[in-house]
Amino acid sequence: MKETRTIPRKTTPKKAGPAASLPTRFADWFASRGWQPRQHQLELLEKARGGESALLIAPTGAGKTLAGFLPSLVDLQTPRNRSGLHTLYISPLKALAVDVARNLETPVADMNLPVRIETRTGDTSASKRMRQRRNPPDILLTTPEQLALLLATADAEYLFSTLRRVVLDELHSIVTSKRGDLLALGLARLRQIAPAMTSVGLSATVRDPDELRRYLVAQTPGSAALSALVTTPAGAAADIQMLDTRERLPWSGHGGAHAMAEIYGAIKAARMSLVFVNTRAQAEAVFQQLWTINEDNLSIALHHGSLDAGQRRRVEEAMVQGRLKAVVCTSTLDLGIDWGDVDLVINVGAPKGASRIAQRIGRANHRLDEPSRALLVPSNRFEVLECRAAIDAAKAGEQDTPPRRTGSLDVLCQHILGVACAAPFDADALYGEVISAEPYSDLPRKDFDDAVDFVATGGYALKSYDRFAKIKQAKDGLWRVANQKVAQSYRMNVGTIVESDMLKVRLVRGRKQAAPEQVRQPSPVYGNLWYPAKLQGGASKTTYTGPLTRGGRVLGQIEEYFLETLSPGDTFLFGGEILSLQGIVENEALVARANSDAPKVPSYAGGKFPLSTWLAQRVRKLLSNPQAWSGLPGQVAEWLELQQHFSMLPPAGDLLLETFPRGNRFFLVAYPFEGRLAHQTLGMLLTRRMERLGLKPMGFVANDYAIAVWSLGDVGGRLASGKLSADDLFGEDMLGDDLEEWLQESALMKRTFRNCAVVAGLIERRYPGKEKSGRQVTISTDLVYDVLRRHQPDHILLRGARDDALTGLLDLSRLADMLTRVKGRIIHKPLHRISPLAVPIMLEIGREPVYGEAQEHVLAEAAEDLVREAMGE
């Protein structure tokens, strides 16, 4: 059999007779493979025997999954009174569930255990799902959404009453999102149905393990209950290098194009590499560039979330079989299975967070006692600082996983309807159950009642929908679902992931062209997008495979709004191919293969993580301390010295403001290092404030490190003359009225509201008979938002959207912390011209969308065009 992560590759000698606590059958099995059970595997077994829930924190390669299942297998070796579901395994990725199921078959078969293992995902057939509800397996492997669906059926009580154990894999990853809220509520439900059940969480290293320990057990008001904790000794420290490029380091951009030859060299020298990038667009670009210089025809593949699932599976399989030299990928490969024998991880661009980079580096070499090897490739100068900070953080073993979240109200609404779909519920009892779930342990009763009211009749002050109620309270006091249509519609809309509207990308025909000796690119033939023809043993083919009629292959999915920016005939990169848009028909983008020198790259929305607070702190410290620059590439140290000479370096705790004139504008550049999202919000609020001060701001641009605002008024002059104080300009009070006013119109707020409205079930994206209505969203949530905000500003969904905005797209909490931190510590540096440190942010001007008043300028310019045309200019 192939090696998998469930199996330790080398025995770790342990004292204490392990065989003593392990049943003979199992001890023999371990021995037959030449292994010994690991300490944490035995500890988990012991906790399970004592009826304790537990959190296992261990790095990849420690036999975590086997540890999680061992107690179940031991339990199941003896026949039970009544067959039924014994263990439920939940994974954030359905591919992971499938893979774990496969790996689990080995010990079960070897030991001849009477255990039936099945998976249940969105791909499972309807008949099998039906059968699973009536005749469940002993062990079921599934996802949070499938659990919610199962809990919302009338069979839930029967199905889960026999449950003894729940295994939550990659728990650190699930709990940071709304999926974690949904799962927490599901877990609370399971504890009611099967009180004897215990849970075990499997996690990578996190900043605060207690958060996860609380998540695993029922909380009671006033005291925090904790699960047991099992940890493993840390493995060998990772060997992380930063690429010291021979090329000139770019000032801005994220592509890493300058270093492509060096990346290629590293790939060539390694056995198998994972090349991580931060966005799907970068993945496409890096993949394309690597192929352009792929003199040796190395088998380099591409893997990201927009590609067709079948295509991704083929890449994964080829990795496991060792047929690939490298895979360019996004966070889709952050988690999960041991994808073959990876010995080098290359991270192109900014690491963004210490834990994130540690997780990625852990993808290389799943052997505990050997160091993982990683190469960080900064794509611009600021990213050099970030990479340096990340390497230092990794050495210090620092973690920066996000803090615990408060359960979302929209997810609660969805859950309440789900509960009603299964059986009538009593509001008092359900409230008690909900607050036993860790994310909801502080939920006020009023919020819960509002959520019930929302589910029933929309939660409006104007009570005009009683006759349209989705759930109704009967005379016995129990809430019941109004009719089966409501239940059906719930089942079609379950889940917390609201994707942007996506269109399928379908290949309709190749464009006939004489095939010139063109730029080398991965020539996609038949089923293999990622694999050049010549490597498949066929002749090299640079032309298309022949005319395809409509109804050709689906290559994947792409955000609708990106395609909206294209006209038919425009070209773009997708799945490593250059495609030309033929047209959009219903929910499909029809494309043809094309040759083009300058394809547009899809500007995928996904995958833009902001710089973490922890890493930002390190970057600020590094910047302010010239002694630490010896560890930086020469070009970067030189750049910082020039900054010191022409302006100054921001002291670690202070905020540096630079002002300078340029063209006929006045620029203000600030360096808070608080991440793109918080900076964008700051930009909106700052320009509003400057507008009121008569400084006539014209626009702003923000990146992870800095923000630049330009105006017609001389902001630097006013600051220098003392007419305006920097503390006032960056006063915390901008989070008051300015914020309120801006939120009313903010597109980001509207997007946040849309997500809440969909998750809570206000807007149904799918309803019976209209499954693929992606493009024809029934009503614009922007309009609903406007109306609701005016007429019932305290509506539960507006509160929910606001809570989300605090940590989500607007990152308000981080902005607020920053404003407090720098109060009285703002240094204004008036300059005659742009400073070296300001160059990167200034280069980003013109790449960002516009907001507020600037929208009027866009319209006015377009109107001017018409005037010029009309006047024959």
Added chain:
Amino acid sequence: MSMAVGVQERDPDGSGVTIAGVRLHVDLAGAFVHLAERMLIVADLHLEKGSAFAARRQLLPPYDTAATLARLAALIVRHTPRVVVALGDSFHDMRAGERITDADREALTALQSGREWIWIAGNHDPAPPAGIGGETCDSLAVGPLTLRHEPLPGAAPGEIAGHLHPAARVFSPSGSVRRRCFVSDGSRCVMPAFGAYAGGLNIRDVAFAPLFTQRRPTAHVLGMRRVYSIGHHACAPD
């Protein structure tokens, strides 16, 4: 520059549009005012759209009718029209009358008092609900202008219609904007929808093609302080 019919007149102060020689004032709320007739024209109010969704158990906020009527009331205060014309689809469906609240019904009645009120029949509402005042007709001639709900395919000089809910999307190097708009080639015009829950259809949609076969139309986009007239070529598809 000739002033022959069909050549579009520039609108220097961004406050009006000329259709078939008749100059109409544009209110930035999305309405026409025919000053000479003291006539206010609005299209596609879609009253009770929220409750229509609620009847199918999508419980949208039930405030859309009140919101639309409040905006309409503000228009009436601003322009004190002698006659108000609603260009069809004023009510979202035939059963809107069963769902409208008493308060909203009274608010509408108050708006109607002291002026003439004409409901042009729409595809959603061939007739207004029982008990709602005002006259009903299929179309209305006002000098060279013809007011109707659904625009006729082919040339229709002087036609002012609704039904299509036009919206324009404009790109610039620094970003994009999507707004409701009037769309006109100088000879005919499609008005933006006025209702709070009435969405917009991009003017590059094929539905607009049969209306403007002779000349490319202009989008008169509703800005914050003025109307921006933007050429069809400068508007992007959705």
